[in-house]
Amino acid sequence: xxxxxxxxxxxxxxxxxxxxxxxxxxxxxxxxxxxxxxxxxxxxxxxxxxxxxxxxxxxxxxxxxxxxxxxxxxxxxxxxxxxxxxxxxxxxxxxxxxxxxxxxxxxxxxxxxxxxxxxxxxxxxxxxxxxxxxxxxxxxxxxxxxxxxxxxxxxxxxxxxxxxxxxxxxxxxxxxxxxxxxxxxxxxxxxxxxxxxxxxxxxxxxxxxxxxxxxxxxxxxxxxxxxxxxxxxxxxxxxxxxxxxxxxxxxxxxxxxxxxxxxxxxxxxxxxxxxxxxxxxxxxxxxxxxxxxxxxxxxxxxxxxxxxxxxxxxxxxxxxxxxxxxxxxxxxxxxxxxxxxxxxxxxxxxxxxxxxxxxxxxxxxxxxxxxxxxxxxxxxxxxxxxxxxxxxxxxxxxxxxxxxxxxxxxxxxxxxxxxxxxxxxxxxxxxxxxxxxxxxxxxxxxxxxxxxxxxxxxxxxxxxxxxxxxxxxxxxxxxxxxxxxxxxxxxxxxxxxxxxxxxxxxxxxxxxxxxxxxxxxxxxxxxxxxxxxxxxxxxxxxxxxxxxxxxxxxxxxxxxxxxxxxxxxxxxxxxxxxxxxxxxxxxxxxxxxxxxxxxxxxxxxxxxxxxxxxxxxxxxxxxxxxxxxxxxxxxxxxxxxxxxxxxxxxxxxxxxxxxxxxxxxxxxxxxxxxxxxxxxxxxxxxxxxxxxxxxxxxxxxxxxxxxxxxxxxxxxxxxxxxxxxxxxxxxxxxxxxxxxxxxxxxxxxxxxxxxxxxxxxxxxxxxxxxxxxxxxxxxxxxxxxxxxxxxxxxxxxxxxxxxxxxxxxxxxxxxxxxxxxxxxxxx
Numbered sequence: 001x002x003x004x005x006x007x008x009x010x011x012x013x014x015x016x017x018x019x020x021x022x023x024x025x026x027x028x029x030x031x032x033x034x035x036x037x038x039x040x041x042x043x044x045x046x047x048x049x050x051x052x053x054x055x056x057x058x059x060x061x062x063x064x065x066x067x068x069x070x071x072x073x074x075x076x077x078x079x080x081x082x083x084x085x086x087x088x089x090x091x092x093x094x095x096x097x098x099x100x101x102x103x104x105x106x107x108x109x110x111x112x113x114x115x116x117x118x119x120x121x122x123x124x125x126x127x128x129x130x131x132x133x134x135x136x137x138x139x140x141x142x143x144x145x146x147x148x149x150x151x152x153x154x155x156x157x158x159x160x161x162x163x164x165x166x167x168x169x170x171x172x173x174x175x176x177x178x179x180x181x182x183x184x185x186x187x188x189x190x191x192x193x194x195x196x197x198x199x200x201x202x203x204x205x206x207x208x209x210x211x212x213x214x215x216x217x218x219x220x221x222x223x224x225x226x227x228x229x230x231x232x233x234x235x236x237x238x239x240x241x242x243x244x245x246x247x248x249x250x251x252x253x254x255x256x257x258x259x260x261x262x263x264x265x266x267x268x269x270x271x272x273x274x275x276x277x278x279x280x281x282x283x284x285x286x287x288x289x290x291x292x293x294x295x296x297x298x299x300x301x302x303x304x305x306x307x308x309x310x311x312x313x314x315x316x317x318x319x320x321x322x323x324x325x326x327x328x329x330x331x332x333x334x335x336x337x338x339x340x341x342x343x344x345x346x347x348x349x350x351x352x353x354x355x356x357x358x359x360x361x362x363x364x365x366x367x368x369x370x371x372x373x374x375x376x377x378x379x380x381x382x383x384x385x386x387x388x389x390x391x392x393x394x395x396x397x398x399x400x401x402x403x404x405x406x407x408x409x410x411x412x413x414x415x416x417x418x419x420x421x422x423x424x425x426x427x428x429x430x431x432x433x434x435x436x437x438x439x440x441x442x443x444x445x446x447x448x449x450x451x452x453x454x455x456x457x458x459x460x461x462x463x464x465x466x467x468x469x470x471x472x473x474x475x476x477x478x479x480x481x482x483x484x485x486x487x488x489x490x491x492x493x494x495x496x497x498x499x500x501x502x503x504x505x506x507x508x509x510x511x512x513x514x515x516x517x518x519x520x521x522x523x524x525x526x527x528x529x530x531x532x533x534x535x536x537x538x539x540x541x542x543x544x545x546x547x548x549x550x551x552x553x554x555x556x557x558x559x560x561x562x563x564x565x566x567x568x569x570x571x572x573x574x575x576x577x578x579x580x581x582x583x584x585x586x587x588x589x590x591x592x593x594x595x596x597x598x599x600x601x602x603x604x605x606x607x608x609x610x611x612x613x614x615x616x617x618x619x620x621x622x623x624x625x626x627x628x629x630x631x632x633x634x635x636x637x638x639x640x641x642x643x644x645x646x647x648x649x650x651x652x653x654x655x656x657x658x659x660x661x662x663x664x665x666x667x668x669x670x671x672x673x674x675x676x677x678x679x680x681x682x683x684x685x686x687x688x689x690x691x692x693x694x695x696x697x698x699x700x701x702x703x704x705x706x707x708x709x710x711x712x713x714x715x716x717x718x719x720x721x722x723x724x725x726x727x728x729x730x731x732x733x734x735x736x737x738x739x740x741x742x743x744x745x746x747x748x749x750x751x752x753x754x755x756x757x758x759x760x761x762x763x764x765x766x767x768x769x770x771x772x773x774x775x776x777x778x779x780x781x782x783x784x785x786x787x788x789x790x791x792x793x794x795x796x797x798x799x800x801x802x803x804x805x806x807x808x809x810x811x812x813x814x815x816x817x818x819x820x821x822x823x824x825x826x827x
Contacts, residue, residue, distance in 0.1 A: 003103060004051075004096075005034065006104050009105070015355070020358065022059060029268055030288060034064075035070075036238060040111075047071070050095045051105070052079070052092060079091060082188060090185055096180065102172065107215060109213065111130060111215060115209075119207070120209070125205050126206065131208045131211065136754070137168045142169075142754075143165065154192060166758050213236070214236035225302060232248065240268070248266040249268075250269070251269045258277045261280070270289070284301050287304040287306070288306070290305065290309070301318045311329075313331075314330075322340045324341065325344070327347075327348075340358040346365070348367070354371055385791050387485045389481060389482065401435045405440075406505075407503075409439040410442050412467055412468065416468070419457055419468070420439070420447070420469070421450065421452040423561055431484065440519055441513060441519070450525065452528065452529060453621035455622060468489065469485075493683070543574070546720065551575050552577075554627075556598065562618075562712075566715070602616050602627060606628075613628065614627030618711065624639075628729045632730075641665065648675055655695060656704070657678045687709075740806070740807045742807040747794055757786065760775050774796075782801035797815055797818075
């Protein structure tokens with residue numbers, strides 16, 4: 001059999017260590033990672049090996065040559081234009097005349113290829129994927145198989161709601177050559193995105209072989225460091241090259257270590273090195289031809305070849321690339337990376353998480369606090385369920401905000417226009433101005449509508465025909481927390497694909513910058529809130545009836561700004577407004593009552609004052625809790641039922657879009673009105689996109705959008721419907737079917753989420769299961785949904801039953817099951 005090594009990886013997330021070298025040439029214990037791949041293939045009898053290349057191919061060919069030194073035959077195939085993973089292998093089709101194995105050149109593994117090939121043949125498979133169980137599968141392609149290993153489904157880099165298994169695609173494949181006939185040489189295609197889904201659709205036998213051996217994709221700098229030390233800790237069966245002089249200490253030839261040195265395992269030192277007096281090495285890897293002078297201390301660091309480290313240097317958790325000179329008294333802190341051929345002069349300090357690109361000169365006593373030139377920050381995902389959030393001046397600093405503005409501006413087309421706003425808090429204003437600076441630096445036009453709320457920002461994006469919007473607002477549940485919401489055209493929340501583009505730009509600091517003459521002036525609009533209020537009134541068809549009725553309403557919100565806007569709007573359309581000032585009277589967020597207590601307080605005011613309706617608005621202005629004149633509080637599920645009923649009664653939209661977690665009762669209502677229900681994922685972006693797509697554009701779905709995402713205009717639409725039909729909110733609520741949905745959370749460590757979902761699926765494989773978002777199990781009496789949370793280490797449980805008691809029991813049963821799975825996982 002023959003083998004193919006895919007060695008075209010650029011390794012952008014590993015920069016600056018991959019500046020000038022392809023990802024497969026990144027050294028692990030002083031040898032390129034691809035060299036370990038060649039040793040693995042040779043061990044299992046693969047001697048004829050094709051190597052597909054794209055990025056700096058000469059670095060690979062110069063090092064490995066024809067492969068004779070490794071007792072293999074290497075054949076090279078270079079992509080002149082990007083061809084994708086599948087296209088790169090198809091480019092070597094003249095080499096592929098029988099069953100062949102594909103291995104990634106930038107992952108480290110000791111997978112048993114003999115067993116994998118045997119599995120492939122025993123199943124008479126045409127395409128076998130080697131799979132691996134991992135704790136957090138978000139950055140990989142998830143593969144779902146049946147009990148025989150037959151592949152059922154693929155998911156490429158899923159969200160937590162799409163994590164239906166913890167088995168992921170390692171990028172190691174065993175293929176029959178005929179499966180490559182789906183494409184022609186020169187076609188651009190990927191295995192996981194293109195070829196494999198086609199094979200699955202056509203019923204071609206495809207299987208997944210789950211390996212328990214070590215495998216790690218060197219995807220970022222954190223993993224790069226882990227992989228190096230995994231080898232030293234003997235976590236995979238690969239013999240090490242240098243001589244072991246004592247337990248967990250290896251030293252190459254012609255290396256001199258002074259007797260006064262302290263060496264704390266594991267330590268791996270290359271050949272021709274000199275380690276001076278009183279040097280302290282603790283969990284360190286040192287490359288060939290490196291000198292470390294007296295009194296220096298290195299901990300948890302990786303030093304490449306030909307490095308000179310002066311005396312009294314401190315290295316903590318750093319990676320130092322080839323040919324770097326580090327002078328006297330330099331301090332390199334945690335998670336720093338120093339690129340090739342850099343010189344750091346006496347006394348300089350490089351702060352944590354800083355990346356220095358190759359060939360830089362750091363002057364004496366300089367303190368480096370930001371990446372130099374272009375950077376790669378090893379960062380968590382920026383976006384949570386729907387936005388970016390964190391503590392002011394801790395997670396969300398002005399520097400962070402400026403980079404975010406630059407990242408967003410960099411993904412937009414030239415001459416694009418962005419709406420920017422924030423709420424009335426000082427902390428949000430600071431972040432907004434920093435974001436604004438970043439946006440302007442990319443040459444994008446910005447319209448600042450000053451103090452606003454999220455629905456007003458969305459409306460401004462649509463009104464000004466802008467390409468997107470950014471709104472910053474303060475959390476009223478946590479004193480220092482700030483939220484940043486980003487929207488695209490028509491004010492629709494950006495989708496996950498756009499989030500990833502922004503994250504990639506942010507991580508790489510690969511910003512679009514413009515010259516001074518192309519920086520646009522900021523257009524500042526000072527009265528847009530009043531314009532929004534008036535236009536909201538103009539939408540109402542029965543404004544005169546609302547004014548004649550002069551209904552008394554009670555308005556409350558923890559946000560004074562939302563309270564004032566809502567009151568102003570309701571007064572403008574003719575309501576008699578009683579404002580609750582409980583929130584205003586509190587000096588601190590900590591003094592505010594919890595949401596349930598606050599809603600009850602407004603309900604009591606409604607009854608006491610003889611009001612027709614009570615409204616409790618959320619802090620971001622998107623959501624509202626309704627209270628009828630009897631003091632009944634409509635929870636979120638009943639509110640969704642009510643808005644759905646109003647949409648159905650008006651017949652304004654062709655289709656009713658609801659979240660996946662909505663009650664079955666809504667479908668029963670829709671059947672009565674002969675309107676189709678479309679369920680979509682729970683995120684605002686998915687809901688808005690579906691509303692627009694299913695009803696012929698945002699203008700056609702405006703009524704549905706307002707009722708779900710613009711609380712102030714939404715209550716106007718509700719009052720408009722009440723006036724037109726001469727009914728009370730109380731009457732509409734009484735029309736709703738009984739909805740019994742239980743919502744619970746159960747703690748689940750991030751590393752166990754994929755396992756939990758996989759085991760829930762396996763345990764219920766004989767039942768009716770849906771794998772749309774999380775895993776949902778249906779029966780005649782109800783359903784339960786287990787949905788991993790994207791922001792917290794919990795799994796969310798949604799259960800609906802014919803009665804409140806049944807819904808509670810159903811939720812409790814699955815909570816117990818998850819706890820049982822977690823208990824076994826921890827043992």
